[in-house]
Amino acid sequence: MKKTEKIITNKIKINDRFWGRYLEVVRNHVIPYQWDALNDCLPDASPSHAIENFRIAAGESSDDYYGMVFQDSDLAKWLEAVSYSLENEPNPELEKIADEVIALFGRAQGEDGYLNTYYMVKEPNNRWTNIRDNHELYCAGHLIEAAVAYYQATGKKQFLDIMCKYADYIDSVFGPEEDKLKGYPGHQEIELALVKLYDVTGKEKYLDLSKYFIDERGKQPHYFDIEKKKRNDTKPFWFNDDYAYHQAHKSVREQKEAVGHAVRATYMYTAMTDLAVKTKDESLKKACEELWNNVTQKQMYITGGIGSMEFGEAFSFNYDLPNDLSYTETCASIALVFWANRMLQLDANNKYADVMELALYNGTISGMDLDGKKFFYVNPLEVQPEACEKRKDKKHVKSVRQKWFGCACCPPNLARLIASIGHYIYSQKEKEVFVHLYMGNETTVQIANNNVKLTQQTNYPWDGNVSMIVTPEREESFTVAFRIPGWAKGTVMKLNGEIIDHIPLIKNGYVYINRKWQENDHIELSFPMVVERIQSNPQVRHNVGKVALQRGPVVYCLEQVDNGENLHGLILPRNAELKANYNPDLLEGVVSITGDAERIDQTNWNDSLYRPVEDKTTSVQMKAIPYYAWCNRESGEMIVWVNEKR
Incomplete structure (x- = not known):
């Protein structure tokens, strides 16, 4: 099989202001908070029971199964988040908790490799009887993804071994052979997980099983009808x-x-x-x-x-x-x-x-x-x-x-x-490194047995200036390809302080710089961050006569807390000047957009529901914030698409 592009996944230190804050929130708040949720320790919140379900399956609790048929997947995704967090910043206490959960998986796993708490506890005689609806393969996929991530982050194999045993069992159940089920999951997930398992183990059978699930899909007679008939389901x-x-x-x-x-x-x-x-x-x-x-x-x-x-x-x-x-x-x-x-x-x-x-x-x-x-x-x-x-x-x-x-x-x-x-952020293909995303980080890639350090600095997405230092251990010729975002008109690019004409070097939106790289070679990118009015294709009937605001990669919205009620009554004139300002005290630090707008007059209606047209508006100041940050203050109305006046 030919060598393919690989994603650079390890030894990336994120020191980005925007994503660094999110990583800290996930590490210090989200992971502990969700651990409490998975253990049913959140007051006034829906119970999870995910941990308890595994204890029941392991014979360590006599409680009843609770939750959706795919409840196992919540715990799997939490473990995957833990894995990536450990990759970013080691935490012995968190790793110990993860190891204990993994040991619990081992105790719950059947001798044949099967591991699904719903069927082990609720319907032990009905495995693989309803893969259309009941998420057995979906849960397996999430557990496999978590196991791969944990192995890559820690080097520990227990979780990976558990899931290889389960994957081997699944491979013995499904496939083209006469004695196997000709099915595929109702909720896709295991297909992509098996590719990851193949990547870390090199075992072709996992790739083949993924391909089987994809290729079998939709064939007639329809497998979902076959299993439906077997379980006497006539609905x-x-x-x-x-x-x-x-x-x-x-x-x-x-x-x-x-x-x-x-x-x-x-x-x-x-x-x-x-x-x-x-x-x-x-x-x-x-x-x-x-x-x-x-x-x-x-x-x-x-x-x-x-x-x-x-x-x-x-x-x-x-x-x-x-x-x-x-x-x-x-x-x-x-x-x-x-x-x-x-x-x-x-x-x-x-x-x-x-x-x-x-x-x-x-x-x-x-x-x-x-x-x-x-x-x-x-x-x-x-x-x-x-x-x-x-x-x-x-x-x-x-x-x-x-x-x-x-x-x-x-x-x-x-x-x-x-x-x-x-x-x-990056991917690599032989002697080419691709820069897909811009955020502060440090990493080292290996090109032809040469360690190359990459260092990005930026205040993206609020600022369009990006600095990248490329430092090989020894001088080496290779290519670094930088993405030019589709929204970035008039990008300026410098190499070691000299403006370069990057236009001839662009292929499919990436600037390919091939040279003999030396220590501390410096690339500077300047993406103009302008406020753009965006309109929809006119076939999107909901947005005709409306515009949305975008600055760089960030889409904006209007909230009632900034603009008053009845946001549908606001009109943004086509010629209104829009200003972008960074406010460090607003919503953990964001660029907001302000400008002159108009509001349809709501007075003098005399309780009428309808009346002949009167074009009467009042001038108001409009304020927009990043869409991702809405509903972090007081509750109220919100809109992304705003009426436009030409």
Whole structure:
């Protein structure tokens, strides 16, 4: 198998002001807070019981199983977040807790390798009878991902050995052989986890099993119907009796448009991309590219949110992007980051990194408040609290973040994403190093047996100036490719203080600098950070006549606390000057945007509901804050898209 691009994942020290604060919040607040949640120690919050379920499975508790069928995955994602945190900053006490949980897994695991507390406790005789609905393979996937991360962070093999034993057992159950089940998971996840397991073990059977699950999907007769008949289930499937919910309605290579559950879909697309990279499968590559274009050009919110429909937590149809009804689950934006990261391995193109960055700075971290103790499951682009309280069709939209959830997939998922942020900055391909994201960090990469130190300094995303020092142990010729974000018009680039004409060096949005690098070679990038008015494709009916504000990678919103009530009555004139100012005391330090706007006159209506048109407005000052930071002060209205006056 040919050598492929690898992600640079270890020995990255993040010293970035923006992401460093988030890493500290995850390390000092989120991980301990979620540990309490997993142990049912949060007052006035939905219980988890995840730890207790494993104790029951190990025969160490006589309590009853509690929680969703996928409750194990919450603990797995927490352990993965712990792994990345330990990678960033060793913590013997936290590592000891993780080791104790892993030892508990070992005691709970069956002799054949099986490890799923729901089936071990609740339905011990019904394994693999409903993989459409009951998440056995999904939970296995998250446990595998956690085991790989823990092994890479600590070098300890116990968790990895436990999960290899489980993966070997799964491989004995599923596959093309006559005596095996011809199934695949209802919730994709194990496919991408098996690729990670292959990467650290080198065992081809894990890659082959991942490929089997992907290739088998959608074949007829439909496996979900076969297992349904075996368990005497005669009910139609609740999602319009359509397996498009699981992206199992047709072969993955025939799918051109994203449909169904958004997280399932993007986890699957991530695995498809992984396999296209590893196996050089051109048909999979083409499918990934077509699906990417559909998602990002026709079904993605400006915040990097995906999955516009509450019914099925799903994609609906092209250009259907309602702001006040949007579902945009935190997990879906996280999955989009995963997928974008893999697409960059398929092809270094800034269109992938731009979306990855967009989701990171907007649709993911909006799912957690600034102190890491409350969370959004749903990330709307428009909120009116009274409507959320009284309208049934908006019951999924919350105007304030929650402590925890009965279905708590998002909080630990976000924790593991933030803790692993260093894994998304660089990648390497033979003698090429790609710089995808800009944040303060230090790392060392190896190029032709030469250790090369990379040091970034920046105040991104508030400032567009980036400094990068490249220091090889010895002089060496290689390439460093820098992403030029799609929003950065008029970028200036310097090498050792001299402006370089980078335009001829650009390929797919990356500037390729090939030279014999020497100690302390200095690259400077200056990205103009201007406030841009963004408009939607006119087929997005919800945003016609409206604009959103974006500065660099950060999307903005208006809150009632800054602009008063009835935000829908605000109008932003096309010629209004917009000013960006950094305020260190606002929302942990953000750039806010202010400008002159107009408000539709609300007086002199004399209790009329309708009247002939009168163009009467009053002048007001408008203030916008980063979308990710909304709902960190007092509760109230919020909008991203603002009426525009030409």
